[in-house]
Amino acid sequence: MHDVPMEKSIDHLRSSLEKQGYIAEDTLVMTLLLMEQLKRPLLIEGEAGVGKTEIAKSLAAVHSCPLIRLQCYEGLDTNAAVYEWNYSHQLLSIKLQESLDKMANIDESGIFSEKYLLERPLLKAIRQDIRPVLLIDEVDRADEAFEAYMLELLSDFQISIPELGTIKAHTIPLVILTSNGTRELSDALRRRCVYHYLDYPDAEKELEIIRRKIPGIASNLSRQIVNFVQKLRLTELRKKPGVAETLDWSAALLGLNLENQELTSDIVYKTRSCLLKTQDDILTLTENNIRGLLKESQ
Numbered sequence: 322m323h324d325v326p327m328e329k330s331i332d333h334l335r336s337s338l339e340k341q342g343y344i345a346e347d348t349l350v351m352t353l354l355l356m357e358q359l360k361r362p363l364l365i366e367g368e369a370g371v372g373k374t375e376i377a378k379s380l381a382a383v384h385s386c387p388l389i390r391l392q393c394y395e396g397l398d399t400n401a402a403v404y405e406w407n408y409s410h411q412l413l414s415i416k417l418q419e420s421l422d423k424m425a426n427i428d429e430s431g432i433f434s435e436k437y438l439l440e441r442p443l444l445k446a447i448r449q450d451i452r453p454v455l456l457i458d459e460v461d462r463a464d465e466a467f468e469a470y471m472l473e474l475l476s477d478f479q480i481s482i483p484e485l486g487t488i489k490a491h492t493i494p495l496v497i498l499t500s501n502g503t504r505e506l507s508d509a510l511r512r513r514c515v516y517h518y519l520d521y522p523d524a525e526k527e528l529e530i531i532r533r534k535i536p537g538i539a540s541n542l543s544r545q546i547v548n549f550v551q552k553l554r555l556t557e558l559r560k561k562p563g564v565a566e567t568l569d570w571s572a573a574l575l576g577l578n579l580e581n582q583e584l585t586s587d588i589v590y591k592t593r594s595c596l597l598k599t600q601d602d603i604l605t606l607t608e609n610n611i612r613g614l615l616k617e618s619q
Contacts (some may be wrong), residue, residue, distance in 0.1 A: 343379035362496035367519035370563015377456035387453040391442040391464040410549040433484035447490035548618035570595040
C-alpha cells in the first residue's frame with residue numbers, strides 16, 4: 322500500500338466495497354486504509370441500523386478472508402468470548418486414567434492441554450493462518466470488566482491462558498468494534514482504536530443503496546421512498562428507521578407492484594410496520610402526520 326498513491330488506494334477500496342454492495346464515503350474508506358496501515362482496531366459508533374456491521378462483512382468479502390464475529394451482551398465473559406476447557410472430556414479422561422491405574426497420579430498438564438481447549442471468537446481470531454476480520458459487535462453492551470480484559474488483545478494481539486501461558490497472534494486480524502452508544506466506552510479502549518462515526522446516509526447515498534440492493538425497483542418509487550424516510554428521521558421517534566428498514570420497506574412496496582404509483586398516506590400507513598419498530602412510534606405516525614411528511618418530501 323505504501324507504493325500506491327493514496328488516491329488510487331481510496332478509489333480501489335471504494336470500488337471493491339461497492340462490488341460487495343457497500344456504498345462508502347471517502348472518509349470511511351480512508352479510515353479503513355488507516356486501520357490496515359497502523360494495524361489498529363477500528364471503533365465505529367453510530368445509531369442502530371446505519372450499516373456498521375455490514376462494513377465488517379463487506380471488508381471480509383473484499384479481502385476474501387474469514388469473518389469471525391463476537392456478539393457482545395451484558396454478562397459476556399471469557400468462557401463465551403475467549404476460550405473454555407472441555408470439562409466433560411477432561412472428566413472422562415480423568416475417569417479413564419483412574420480406571421487403568423487406581424494409584425496413578427493424574428497428570429494435570431495433560432488435562433489442561435490443547436486437546437481440551439475450546440476456541441471462542443477472540444482466541445480463534447488470533448490463531449488463524451489467514452488474517453481474518455474480527456467483528457466485536459455492540460461492544461457497549463458488554464460490561465466494563467470485559468472491556469478492560471480486551472485491552473491486552475487490542476494492544477498486543479495476544480491472550481493469556483493461565484494453564485498454557487501467553488498465546489500470540491499468528492496473524493494480526495483486522496478488528497472492527499461497533500457501538501450504538503448505550504454506555505460510554507473507556508478512554509483506554511478509545512486510545513487503542515482508529516475512530517469513525519457512521520451517520521444515517523444522505524438522500525443520494527441512500528437512493529444508491531436501494532438501487533443496488535433492490536434490483537428492479539422503479540426510479541420514481543425509490544426516490545419517493547428515500548424522500549419520505551429522510552423526512553421521517555427528522556421527527557421525534559424512539560427508534561428512527563435505519564438503512565435496513567428502508568430496504569425492507571422498499572422490498573415490501575416493490576412486492577405490492579407500486580412501481581408506477583405515487584406513495585399515498587394510505588399505503589404508507591398500512592406498511593409503516595416495515596419502518597417503525599416500537600408501539601409508541603406506530604401510534605405517533607398517524608395518517609395526518611404521514612400526509613404532512615409526504616407533502617414535505619415532494
